[in-house]
Amino acid sequence: MSDETPRPATEPGDPADRPEGATARTGGTPAAGPQDGPIETRTRELLREILSGSWLVSLLAIVLALLAGAVLIAVADSDVQEAAGYFFARPADTLEAVWNAVYAAYEALFRGAVYDFRADSPTRAIRPVTETLTFATPLILAGLGLAVAFRAGLLNIGGQGQIILGAVFGAFIGFSADLPVVLHVTLAALGAALGGAIWAGIAGVLKAKTGANEVIVTIMLNNIGLYLVAYLLTTQAFRVPGSPNPISPQIPTETAAYPLLLEAPFRLHAGFLLAILATGAVWWLLDRSTTGFEIRAAGANPHAARTAGISVDRVVILTMVVSGALCGLAGSAQVLGTEHVLTGGVAASYGFDAITVALLGRSKPVGTFLAGVLFGALRAGGVLMQSETSIDIILVVQSIIVLLIAAPPLVRSVFRLPSPDARPRRRAGAATTEVTA
Known part of the structure; x- marks a missing residue:
């Protein structure tokens, strides 16, 4: 009769119960790729x-x-x-x-x-809810991007920088190209997604290939993005000719801007519809696709995921690219939806607020969407609230x-x-x- 006691917490051979880098009982070599240190392990647990x-x-x-x-x-x-x-x-x-x-x-x-019951016209009465949805659009898109990273166990704190780079790419395509209406706004939006994906992909590659901490890397990229856009607005390619102000040329609203869903004075634009589509796409990605299963598996236990044959390095890079693309779309909501110009403060504080949105929504697509609407309401309502x-x-x-x-x-x-x-x-x-x- 064996003296060994049963192990109720995990199944035999569960890699989560072994020291990091240890091999399975059936043999084999240690899992390749950078191993999590004590700090990263505690971060994942938190x-x-x-x-x-x-x-x-x-x-x-x-x-x-x-x-x-x-x-x-x-x-x-x-x-x-x-x-x-x-x-x-x-x-x-x-x-x-x-x-x-x-x-x-x-x-x-x-x-x-929500609703101004003291307004003197129906238009002014319902305008607050449209302002809430307008403010919520970049928060939802950026929140979805960070939620994807969080589900993979990656603390992407670089939403601010990724929004900035998305705005840079989207604005440049917007004011520099002369294209038909549908093609122009589509390419500008895709360019914004590409800018955010590149910026987040840098952190993903460094994390996967060198084991660099994504928190530090993304925070540093935030600062680089902030100073980069400030520099670009001093160059001839991004600055209005003859203007002393650091501001880009106007994006043509006829071809490159998101169309308005309601007539002026409402500002709600088609970027909100894009946020709804992105919510559905992220839900399908995380809960219905093989890639989403790999993302969730790598986030739950990267060592067990490696043992199951999942390339955690590939998942890390892919997750950061998807996360950055969504944050880049948040930047497009600013330059193509509301501002129509590129400025140094184009990202406002959306990248940092999106962290709260993703966490409040428990990194679930629907929850993140609702949390984005809530924070959009706080932004929109705060304008009138400051009178009291x-x-x-x-x-x-x-x-x-x-x-x-x-x-x-x-x-x-x-x-x-x-x-x-x-x-x-x-x-x-x-x-x-x-x-x-």
Whole structure:
């Protein structure tokens, strides 16, 4: 009779249970390719924990962020501060002032993001929801790109640089070429995707071939992209002749711009339809294709994926290229959809906000789409909300959402939710029966 004890956690020979680089029990050579170090292993585990959270945790994180924002709105309001001075004499005045401040701020957020029921015309009343979708378009596209990378266990922090390069490629094709309408906008959009794919592909190749940390590489590429576009806007090829401002020539809206879905003054353009198509394409890629299975397998356990015959290096490069292409399309939404020119601030903060969008959506296509719409609403509503309180409140809400989705146990502890790994409690009667037997 053998003295070995059974191993319930994994099946015999599971590479996830062996030291990194160790061979299988049946023999063979160590898996080729760069091995993950302790830091990257912990990063993968943290990313896996964040992405495995439930939709309820994401929803409660938003609720907590809005509650925290309400507290800050109340504290910063002058009427609340004045009423708090005599709180013990008339506490109802303070509570009323708190309610008025919070209600006014969030009412303005709703009116600026969804529907302005105080507007004097139907056009102005429904314009807020179109602005939300306009702001959401680059967030959705970039969020989908980062979600693909996250599902492969890659922390692509370079969305900002990839959006910039996508905007550079798309804008250059837009204002320099003279082509028919359909061909022109199509080539400009494809050029934007190519620019983002090249920029992210650099990080993918370095990761696969040298084991370079993709977080550091993509962050550095963000800075390079920022200074690159600043330099290009000083050159003759990208600058308006005779203009002292660092701005590119106007992209012809008749041929190279995304067509508007509604007439002016609405800004919603066909890039939003592209975002919907991209959501469906990413869903098919990740959940219905062989390549998507390889991406998810490499993200779950790269060593087991190598043992199964999957080329993890190829998956890393391909994933980063796809991720960058989607971020490049986000850049096209800026230059071909709303701005129609290339400037140094063309990417705004979309690349960094897209990280939150992807994480809040648990790197699922539909979840990322909805998270992008939410953050688009915060951007659109924040414009009107600043008439009631500081616009920085929106940034605080977004930051708290980032904090909470990065710490699912914190949300569960606040609302006393059970851990997904917790074993269900047995009933007392069942336990007694088991002991008696």
